[in-house]
Amino acid sequence: MKIICTRQNLVQGVTTAQRGVSAKNPLPILSGILFIAKNNSLELHATDLEMGIQCTIPANVQEEGSIVLPARYLGEIVRRLPDAPIQIDATQGNNAIIRYGQSEITINGYDAQEFPVLPNPQGKGSLSIPEEDLKEILRQVLFATSTDENRPVFTGVLMENNNGCLRLVATDTHRLALREENIGNDIEDISVIIPGKALNELARVIGAPDRNVTISLGDNQVIFSMEDTRLVSRLIEGQFPNYRQVIPRGYKTRLRMRTKELLESVERASLLARVGSQIVRLAIEEEKVIITANTEVGRIHEEVPVFLDGETTAISFNAVYLIDALRAIGSDNIYLDLSGPLSPGILRPVEEDNYLSLVLPVRTS
Amino acid sequence: MKIICTRQNLVQGVTTAQRGVSAKNPLPILSGILFIAKNNSLELHATDLEMGIQCTIPANVQEEGSIVLPARYLGEIVRRLPDAPIQIDATQGNNAIIRYGQSEITINGYDAQEFPVLPNPQGKGSLSIPEEDLKEILRQVLFATSTDENRPVFTGVLMENNNGCLRLVATDTHRLALREENIGNDIEDISVIIPGKALNELARVIGAPDRNVTISLGDNQVIFSMEDTRLVSRLIEGQFPNYRQVIPRGYKTRLRMRTKELLESVERASLLARVGSQIVRLAIEEEKVIITANTEVGRIHEEVPVFLDGETTAISFNAVYLIDALRAIGSDNIYLDLSGPLSPGILRPVEEDNYLSLVLPVRTS
Structure with missing residues (x-):
């Protein structure tokens, strides 16, 4: 691949995708971000196999293609680049030459073919909610989740939809938070448990005024679709406790x-x-x-x-x-x-x- | 002692004095700040026996006296107090009652008599320099000091005064920084090595526009006197390397x-x-x-x-x-x-x- 883009777009894309990279992942290639250049845009993908983030930034694509580059180095480097057009040239071998002004940085990467394909399910039901509203709802419930991975159900947030009423519930057995929002969508009822970690990352990337998030469900997966960004997470299996009983x-x-x-x-x-x-x-x-x-x-x-x-x-x-x-x-x-x-x-x-x-x-x- | 002061003055005083408290001092009383109420002001003292900081804030003294209170708790508490008049009542035993509005906090402290007396030498020679200038000079040389306590001379900054020219030099043997400033004082020549740690703390408390620092020397000690604050440090003994030779x-x-x-x-x-x-x-x-x-x-x-x-x-x-x-x-x-x-x-x-x-x-x- 060979593309030219602005520093600002590249920083924004890498910063967002980096949220999908796990610091302690045992697979080296998962410490990287997959870049795919096609159709005059640059897609950035990252995943820790539990959750994936994909975002798209505008780019002048001179040659389509793909490469995986290490997220940590890349993030630090692009944030320090001068505010000039930046070329990423990954046409030879598993490395990329980043060119700016008279200077260039060559970063060693990985073969894009080895990067695990992000799950990209077609949602069954879907509902839509303003980004700002969802951000506030998440703020109000996420603190009550548990971090104890031995009891996975409590590390997640129950998301229910009945008769157009969206309900999010979290509890770590010491406290519980429950938030309802009338979103009035005419969609089927749902009841799923979403990992708190994925929702924490979601809360960081949403919040743009006058924009909506679409939430859709795949097989054992949930997909949050924003303007230029998608976040996919597996669901947590198991039975959420009967929260009505404890209130x-x-x-x-x-x-x-x-x-x-x-x-x-x-x-x-x-x-x-x-x-x-x-x-x-x-x-x-x-x-x-x-x-x-x-x-x-x-x-x-x-x-x-x-x-x-x-x-x-x-x-x-x-x-x-x-x-x-x-x-x-x-x-x-x-x-x-x-x-x-x-x-x-x-x-x-x-x-x-x-x-x-x-x-x-x-x-x- | 019993005093009333504003939250703002108390926060400022405690924050300044806290810089003199060493986190890892083996003497429990040195984790505290000595408060002395007299002459309608409140003095705060802290020391790690190498360096001492003393500052004075305005206070309405209802009863003169003194007490030592734990710096860490006190700092966190006073920063969270409401913006109202605050009374510190230490008239009974080794504790202080901090009163604000309808509420009060009692903090256990130490007997002020057990606090080591801060060295308070009369300076021999002294010179004066604007706070802003000294802050910039320190910024330009302090980075070159060493942190290796096995070679104390390199953890300090050489301060020389010859013919009205103040010179500060620091080196860790890998790099060296030298700054001269013509201060034109008609004082005796000096040549001392001041611990970098003390100068780092000094750099944090100075910088007020249109105010001067007076630097004076005692026996094996240096004293920096500002408007409401004094910083005293022992000097480092030994021979500073001949920096002229390496340039x-x-x-x-x-x-x-x-x-x-x-x-x-x-x-x-x-x-x-x-x-x-x-x-x-x-x-x-x-x-x-x-x-x-x-x-x-x-x-x-x-x-x-x-x-x-x-x-x-x-x-x-x-x-x-x-x-x-x-x-x-x-x-x-x-x-x-x-x-x-x-x-x-x-x-x-x-x-x-x-x-x-x-x-x-x-x-x-």
Whole structure:
């Protein structure tokens, strides 16, 4: 292949494709990006065999063809190239000559024939959602996934679609986040578990205003299609836990308060509480919640004003889980619903009815 | 002690004093900051016994006294406090109650009597220099210090004053940086070696426009006095190498070129060259220098236009040393003076005559 493109397009393409490259992949060729020049554009492919990213950038194709180049070196090099037209010449052997101005860099690569073909399934059902909306939905649920690969189901996010309502749920068994969005599409119902890792990478490449993502399903695969980029991921097999069962229906205590005030208090408490087990205690009184933590480093006593509906009570949480939940909620005011010191706390935005997150309490002696 | 101050002043004071705290000090009390409240101000002291920092912030002193509080926790906590008046109450036992709004944090501390007294020598000679100038001078020489504690002299910076000319020199035996500044002070001649670590911390706290640093010498100590901050460091004993001897007097080849062009070329070459031994080769021709590197990852060939005075030649350098020198020079155009492939290269700013840096070549087979 032989192409000319702008530095800006090349940087954007390599940066996006690099997200599909796994740092610790045992197959050397998978540390590379597959370049395919055809039809006056340059396709970049990367995969770790679990997930693949493909993007397309405009290029002046002087000779069609393909090559695999090492992602890490290439990424660093293209970001340092001068802002001039860049030629990539891979017409001889398994290397590419990158030419710019009077200078050139030759990078040793791999034979494109050896690169595993990206799965490129034809989607069965598909639904469409604005990139900005999906990015925010992912932000609100991804934090609740587990990183423990021994229990794969909890490393993923359940994505359901029923009657035009898209629902994403994540839980690591200590906390749970659930977000619904009415997308009104007239498509078949789905229920799949998507790896959190793939959705994390997706969240990084989407977010362009006024653009949509199309989500479609293949055999055991999900495909996210954006303007110039596609992300394909395998699905996680297994049974997602019955999340409806763990969400309490009513409450004995409902607090309404400003998200920022509770968040900043718990963040300060966490600075001390991390010396112990990150336990913070919330004592709910008529007009305030008293947040305390007590460790060998010192102790904290904070008061946050609340509106109380129901009983006064006290409950302890892991500060990190509470902070994650409060940062994700994306609302100025929240309800915190409690049903006693041993039942989960439920956080809901006051302004919206489409999100909740659940945090299990810590049993203190 | 009992004081009230603003969050902003407290953050600034703690952040400055924290620079004097060593992370790996074996004495627990040295992980703390000594607070002394007197005369309507709050002094903060920290030391690792090699170097000490002392700063003063305005405070409303309700009760004079002192306490030592752990720097790390305190720093994180005060940065997260709300922007309100903050009271520090250390009137009972070895702890402090930090009060803000309706909330309070109690931090366990140490008895101030056990904190080692900061050396506070009366300076013998002293000289004065604008903070901004000293910051730039330090930037230009500090990179050339060694981090090898087995040869202490090379971890320091030689500071000489002769006839009103201040001279700072650093070398790790592979490269050398020398900066002179005419400060015109009518003070006695000095010649001391100051630890690079202390000067690095100094460089971080100075830089305010229109303010001066006063440098004074005590017995085996140097004191840098700024508006609200003092930094004291022990001096390094020993004989600094005779730097004049290693700087070649003439040259066989003088190149004049744009700093940025050579820097960016060598930076790109370094991305490939790090796979080998960071060796880049410069072939000097009539109107250009050709920069090449050749490793198992690939090879690079760059051309940078130059004005040549003298012989064509070729020389190899460690790319990292060349990059450090080019970043430090602070001038749009440079001279690179060479005297053959086995003699050091000398970099000088074209616009100024007060700086040079020397890089030893790499002998290639």
